[in-house]
Amino acid sequence: MARTDTTHDAFWSKPGKEPWRAAQQPPERRRKRQPQRRRARGGLGTGVRNTDARGADVRGTDLRDGARPRAADTRATRATREDLKPLDTRLLDARLPDPHGSVPPPPPAVPPAHGARRHGARRASRAPHVRDRRARRSLFGASDRMGTGAMVLSVVVGLAMLAIVERSLLGGPATGPNRQAGAERGLADRRPRDGAPARSRPSAAPPGPAAPAPAAPPGPDLRRLAADVRVATVNERGPAARAEYGVPSVRTPLVTVDRTSRDRTWAFGTTAIPVPAGSRAVPQIAFFAARWTVRDGWRTALSGTPAFTAIAAGLPAAVMSAGEGRALVRFSALSAGRAPAAAAADRLMLPWRAGTAWAMDTADFGRPLSALSFSGGDGVVRAAAGGRLYRFCGAGLLMIVHDSGLASAYDGLHAPTALRDGSAVGRGDVLGRTGTARPCGGAPLTHAQVGFTLRRGDGSVPLDGVGLGGWVFRETGAPPAGRAERGPLQVLPGGLLANLGPVPAATAPPDPAPTGDAGDAGDDPSPAPEASADGAAAGAPLDKEPEQ
Amino acid sequence: MKTRSSDDPLLPSWVLRAVIVGALAVLAGAATPPGAALAGGAQSFLSYYAGVFTLLALTAAVVFGLLATDRLILGIRQRVVAQAAHRAASVLAFTFVVAHLLVKVLGGLAAPAQIVVPAVGPVGLGTLAFDLLLVVLATGALRARFARRARPWVWRTLHSLAYVSWPLGIAHGLTAGRAAAPWVTLSYVLCLGAVALAVLTRSIAGVRPRQVRRAGEDVAAPAPLRTRGTAPAARAAGARGEAVR
Structure with missing residues (x-):
């Protein structure tokens, strides 16, 4: 029964469960311990004694005097007597029925005294034990609950991580509103860009805005995106550009895909219609936001259109922070009438x-x-x-x-x-x-x-x-x-x-x-x-x- | 009284089965569109908050770990509870730091090498803190082994690396990523100050070498009080404690 695994267990082990301590206690209390009583009932014929103890409640009051000598038996002498015995016999004693109790002649008189004394003793000396036990149980309950809660939370987080890892491994066009999209501007390629265009700038290579990709590839294709953005730029900004530049047709727009999500289904960048060499007009420029889906392919929108607001608001946080998205939406939605007031506000x-x-x-x-x-x-x-x-x-x-x-x-x-x-x-x-x-x-x-x-x-x-x-x-x-x-x-x-x-x-x-x-x-x-x-x-x- | 013995298995056997079933369910569910949406939401949430939760749990772990060593104010029971809280907070800190790393790497905001290899900069601080945290957690998990080999000072030295890892983690949290609100900074600074004070107290009050008690000796001390026995009884109780052990 003695557990020696940790110091704390020894601290907290119940003293009553220690055999030697049980042996040290007065016999009448010893008999009240549950395991001992069970052993006694099984082995050594104390069933009579037990029934007597039950009957003690009936007769207890008038026979109390008989108990006095037993109660007066000093604990010190009993303790010394017990201590003199070797450990083994003490352990044995703990299991045996009370030797003192069986020796005195009047067997029916003694147990009532036990009963009377027992109740008093329990009330007096065991109440703190009960309180202790309750306190201990609640304490250990709190400890256990804390540990269990931490484990449960860890498991939940682990399962969430499992789902996230699976999604990022599957990649592709997921349908979540905010997928596991990583910023392409990771730490690895976070470098200053001075002068030269650093990112994909396919504007110079393909000649025409309407040059389509040969076949729709299974996944999102950034060249296809650039071509789509060029078409959109010419469609939406072309008339204004032709009027301002004073030319019948405009050159191929300069498109820069600035950021994409890791799975390349979201994109953000800039586009501009170059000014002809003879003009000093203001260039037409715009932001674009794009989203790729299996069904529709690339859906692009230039700033200044409601579609841009819709796509920019849905850009994953890894592509664009929420604050930046809001600023761009404000930029896109600013009307001509409010522009002077906006200048004053800024x-x-x-x-x-x-x-x-x-x-x-x-x-x-x-x-x-x-x-x-x-x-x-x-x-x-x-x-x-x-x-x-x-x-x-x-x-x-x-x-x-x-x-x-x-x-x-x-x-x-x-x-x-x-x-x-x-x-x-x-x-x-x-x-x-x-x-x-x-x-x-x-x-x-x-x-x-x-x-x-x-x-x-x-x-x-x-x-x-x-x-x-x-x-x-x-x-x-x-x-x-x-x-x-x-x-x-x-x-x-x-x-x-x-x-x-x-x-x-x-x-x-x-x-x-x-x-x-x-x-x-x-x-x-x-x-x-x-x-x-x-x-x-x-x-x-x-x-x-x-x-x- | 139901207390878990250290011989009992750590978890009931059905827990493992439940976790496996749950993992399979999650794997299947994440492949569906709504599951993907949920996973995306979880990722953005963890990307935003896992680091914060790590710091909170780590702070709690340090504070409770320190409380559990306190012998000036707290009683034994409070210390046992503090130790349980320390363990729970440590488990949570480890969980969240792993989630934090995974999410950041999967999100492309950190290179995989940055998990382990420290570099100069705010992210490097976090890497350093994580490396130290690994050592601390390993010693925490192997505590019993250290104690049985009778080299508690090795364990104590290694485990006190937490006092380095935790401030590094806080510095990482305050410098990397989004800017912290003033009250957040203030709370962390207060926490650091309180812990520094407590460590100072501990180092001063703990000069007296600790008496390492074995199981039987522990019970021997309160024995005279409980039995109200005579002196020989108390002495014999000590002897019996040895025998039981």
Whole structure:
């Protein structure tokens, strides 16, 4: 019965179950132990005694005096007597019926005394034992429950892992909303991409947008995806591009598949229609999101369409984080009417160091404020506001999707930043240097500059009425001309424009008076220098408080 | 009193059968579309939370393990419960760290080599913590063996690697992945401080060498109180304890 396996077991083993301890106790208590009673009943004819003990309840009161001598038997003497015996006999004694009890002559008189004493003794000395046992049971129950709970939870997690591993091994087009899709931008290929297009850029190779893959392969095919995206780009953006570029047909779109899920059934990337060499138009660019299913093949959607919202919202988290997906959905859904308010909400500044002045030029085609170009200063182009960075046409055209959904695009950068697509940038972060590169095509440039446009999901946002860096840009005049205004100050194309930082455009409410009398002076470039000088002078004290 | 003996099998035999049946059911179910959806949901959930659960379980394991050694405040029973909680939390920590690694590797967010080979960076911290955790868990599982070979100090030294692994894991959790909320950072820092304090207390209070008691000696100590016997009885009880052992 003695268990010696661990220290704790010995701690917790019941003293009554130890034979030697049972032997040490007074005989009348010894007999109450369950196992001993069973042994006694089987072996040595104490059945009579037991019946006597039962009968004791009837006669117990008047015969109590007979018990007194037994109870008065001092425990010390009995203990010493017991201790003198060798262990074996003590163990034997524990099994035998009570020797003291059987020797005294009046057998019927003794057991009632046992019974009377037993009840008292149990109440007095065994109550703590019972409490102990209960406490112990609850304690061990708590321990066992904890261990069992941990094991059960582990098994559940293990089963879940089994399912996950199976799904990822099966791969292929699963139908779950959020499959075990790994980001292709794993840690292994997380490297800066400067200049050269790093990912699959099949735009240069296949000639036509309608070049289909020979046969539908069993799994998703990224070349097929690029072809599909090209077709979609030409279909959706082609008319606008032809009108803006002034050409009857457009060239093959530049498609970059930026990310795919591990099983290649989800994809996200960028597309752009290159500008012809003779035009200085703003390139048409868009994001695309695509999903491949066995039944439908690739389903692609360009930003600015409801389908894009649907697919982008379903992109697995491993391809695109939820926050990024929401930002792109906002970008895609931004309407033209809300664009100026969005610019104000983003507190856009001009794309260079606040407090310095660069030369401004407006577009020389279409609407003058469809695009701006800036040059001069230290040549370092900076983010107009915080957001997420993406690149188009390889790497030369950067676009930052701001929190409101409005995006600012920076064209023709030299040495653009090596941040990954989707990286978060803050206002004023360096994006690159002004340059003469034309990554999306177009007429060559004569001097280093950065082309600046605002974008929303399905096209560019005219800068008319938009506040940037404390200035409000306006188109006025019969042949429309663009200018920047701030209160009484104006900057005309070719003039120096001071970046006042992220000053809310509300501080410079559009004033119709200077707009009216400046309208006839719009084609005269001579007032521009002093106006810009004023602007720069005014900018110096102002840029202190909003410096980021 | 039903307490599990260490000789009993760890689990009832039907548990293994139930687990096997469940595994087969899961394998079959994950091949169906709704099962795939569920598996995807489980994966995204685990990808997001397995690391957090690992850190929580590891924190609990360290705290309860430390509590179980405390002899200043807690009684024996509380210490036994603390030890059970320590074991349960350790099992959970191991489960979740394995789930964390598997999900991250399957999701393409970590290279398989990064599980074992530490590198510089936030992920490398986690790798280092995991390696140390393996040692700690191995010693925890082989505790009885260490104790029987009478080399408790080896075990104690190896097992106290947890005090290195756990802060590394917390540093990994706070630096890698998404940014932690301020209250999360604060809780971990408080936890680290409390544990550091407790370890300091333990190292100071534990200077006195522990008396390693064998089974019989343990029962010998309370014997005089229970039997209210005389001195020879107590002495004899000690002798009997030896005999029983």
